[in-house]
Amino acid sequence: MNIGDVARRSGLPAKTIRYYEDIGFIKPRRGANGYRYFDEKELHKLAFIGRARSLGFTIEDCRTLLALYEDEDRASADVKRVAKQNLAEIDAKIADLQAMRATLSHLIAECAGDHRPDCPILDDLAKC
Amino acid sequence: MNIGDVARRSGLPAKTIRYYEDIGFIKPRRGANGYRYFDEKELHKLAFIGRARSLGFTIEDCRTLLALYEDEDRASADVKRVAKQNLAEIDAKIADLQAMRATLSHLIAECAGDHRPDCPILDDLAKC
DNA sequence: ATAATGGTTCCAGTAGGTGGAAGGTCAAGG
DNA sequence: CCTTGACCTTCCACCTACTGGAACCATTAT
Numbered sequence A, B: 001m002n003i004g005d006v007a008r009r010s011g012l013p014a015k016t017i018r019y020y021e022d023i024g025f026i027k028p029r030r031g032a033n034g035y036r037y038f039d040e041k042e043l044h045k046l047a048f049i050g051r052a053r054s055l056g057f058t059i060e061d062c063r064t065l066l067a068l069y070e071d072e073d074r075a076s077a078d079v080k081r082v083a084k085q086n087l088a089e090i091d092a093k094i095a096d097l098q099a100m101r102a103t104l105s106h107l108i109a110e111c112a113g114d115h116r117p118d119c120p121i122l123d124d125l126a127k128c
Numbered sequence C: 001a002t003a004a005t006g007g008t009t010c011c012a013g014t015a016g017g018t019g020g021a022a023g024g025t026c027a028a029g030g
Numbered sequence D: 001c002c003t004t005g006a007c008c009t010t011c012c013a014c015c016t017a018c019t020g021g022a023a024c025c026a027t028t029a030t
Helices: A003-010 A014-022 A040-054 A059-070 A076-110 A120-126 B003-010 B014-022 B040-054 B059-070 B076-110 B120-126
Strands: none
Touching: A003 A014, A003 A040, A014 A040, A040 A059, A040 B120, A059 A076, A059 B120, A076 A120, A076 B076, A076 B120, A120 B040, A120 B059, A120 B076, B003 B014, B003 B040, B014 B040, B040 B059, B059 B076, B076 B120
């Protein structure tokens, strides 16, 4: 498979796949013309990374998860630990965003949103 | 005031204040020794930006909001529009994160988390 | 032969700062 | 007067995870 096929099948942009090669996730062979050639295993790895990324795992998490995935003797506890850590980070981000959301939607509700200059949103931002 | 005083009073790191000067938010005068000198108005502006940033507004949003703040003839509708746009982005992020969270916490619940290698988390990531 | 498509490398830029080096300045204490 | 330590300066690099674009080579279809 060429990179375009892998891109289509994995759902990742070709640029991202090249980037993932740069940072060492995959090492596709090269054809005589210099083109990358991917086998099913590499496609699989890329899809794995793509799915992990979409669940909010960082690139470093992906390295760990891939290593665990390829380690037949892994303990599921190790995977669970990484996943729980990620969950905690997701929860922290949600909490942050919800706090912002609460403040902001309160301010929006208070703002008349008309032609006049008086604005509780600006008042709040400016308050010392 | 020197930059350290402003940092303490605004809650922003001195590095960030220098950065905000670089990108044109403030233009503090300089003393004979080259030190930046800040007046109350600049402190105020920095605090305004800090608060806006903590509510999730981008730097570009901050530029808009500051301009509105300094425009006596603004319409509160303009401020409200920026705020609503930001709220929509926050909501989109929360929704994304909650979708991740749901999938991930489901997988975590299914994983035994022991010494055995079987792991529904990896199975899910690997599934084509 | 040519055009469209797809591949390659490399460099730069994104957002919003943060870290660190190398060096100038100022106030207080011995 | 000198030193120490806290502050200040600039500049350059680095962070995450890509993304865009230029310049160029290869393949395929017409």
